[in-house]
Amino acid sequence: MLGVVGSLRSAEYPQKHAQEAADAIATLLTQRRAELLAIPSDAGHEIVDAFCRAISSELADLLQVVGFLQRSRLSANPFEVYDSLRRIAAALFSKTQVRVVLSTEWEFSPYTFPAASVPSLPDYVFIGLPASEAANMLLVPLIGHEMGHSLWVSERGDQQYDPAVGSKLYEAIKSRWEDVQRLFPFAGNISQLFTESSGRARIQRLASSALSQCEEILCDFLGLRLFGESYLQALAYMIAPSWPGERPLFYPSERQRAEYLVDAANKIGVSIPDRYLERFSERGAPPSPVRELHYSLVDSTAEALADSLWTHVDALVSAAKLGLPTTHQVDEIVEELTKVVPASAPSSLSAIVSAGWQVMLKQNLWTEYPQIKDRRGTLNELLLKSAQVLEINQRTVR
């Protein structure tokens, strides 16, 4: 471990907050070692064991972060977007001063250790991008979803929405009480299901799953509210039509997620890609009536709260003064990208990515330039450069 400490401190990190996290971990490990050595030789086994257990647990948490930080140095990371994401996070989490680290993960989808999930580094949000597409600018909007998990933590979503979930789940069970009685044996009445400990134990998993669905919906709403149509495109690229097999109860179906997003997009005038919902399909029917009932109760509970979740996200993002780009702002960038030059005066990361998706979907893009063999690669270069131009313009405002 001492070697790890040394390599952590001496490594160069292109992201400021990665360097700070590495320093913090190195300091912590050094401190823990000193504490271990300071245990008196006559201390009882129980004390030594308890201390070692606590440190082992802490190490287990930290080691995954160490690997994450090491991968944050890889040149495949989209370093050019880091400054903008840091600014978005600073605006969004103004109360907690969250620090952001981007890295790559060998996962299909973006991944996060949300704020407070690593107890020793409570202020850090670690966002892992799929290693195979880490520098794909068109997927940057999905980072908005991952930031949503930290927002959920910072807003104490579990506590805030728990009563509402209970209330909506009650209504859902009431509306299917006959099925519940038949498939979900419980001797008491519906109120006892929620008030007696044996009843609560039975519905706890449903309530917990509904709460998790609420978190996922909130995350999608944040992605949409920060990145507009480009979030819709990126999400479809990543998850449409649907995963095979039975979905976990704690996730809305891919189709449901798309429907929630379309409803929200309509509220704020975000354009919806043509035939968007058709790109998502439902998975097969649940394998049993009991499972169907579970899905129905959890889904309808989360659905009943979708409007509240949207209102919550919309208010937070508005307060953070993170607006969506105007059509004009996006069109200007589209025009420049079409001429194979980066944006000269982008208004936001969202504007850049939105323009990127529009250009990406253009028929006959750059056909007049046969030298461009890899259109998607060239577009990505232009988008990353545009993100850097945004950083430069923001740093040099006088």
Place this chain on the structure above:
Amino acid sequence: MLSAAQIAERLQEPASDEPIVITPRPNLKELRESGAASVDLRLGTWFSTLVASRAASIDVRDNSNAIDDRFVRTTYIPFGQKYVLHPHRFVLAVTLEWIRLPHDVSGDVVGKSSWGRHGLTVATATGVHPTFTGCLTLELSNIGEIPILLYPGMRVCQLFLHDVAPTTGTELSGFVGLRRPSLGNLRLDDFAEDLCALP
């Protein structure tokens, strides 16, 4: 050769189908008033070095052993941090600016004399062809005796631009759309192959 004032004028022609594009755009007032015949370019954030321990040699006749991305270590240096170029070391860098030239303009990249006097040489392959679009790869060498700290964003070279007879069509030059240093391809042409072939 275009004067700095003419370059500034051409940079301000967004309505034109083919303006000169330099992004981020230089300060036009400063450019006009410079009285120069070039525009300064700045150092970008990407650096590449060849990994000597993995490459036996550079042999343009042996395609199986071509020096490509496998032998290159690419590093991102954010604004505010530095890259230390030690004496007698060579690194590929890139301009901060993305350049696009129209069909009737070509350019030459030349190091800044003030840097040259301190041992930093910039670019040995300096031609920028009409219709080029992308960031310019710079070959930086420290031929002095003292390490030089390179900061992204600092002025590092100058671009001279010339009017040329326009090329035909809308084709772009060979190097298109790169924001990081590029090695380019090294290979013998048929003429050289014929000369090298054993009788």
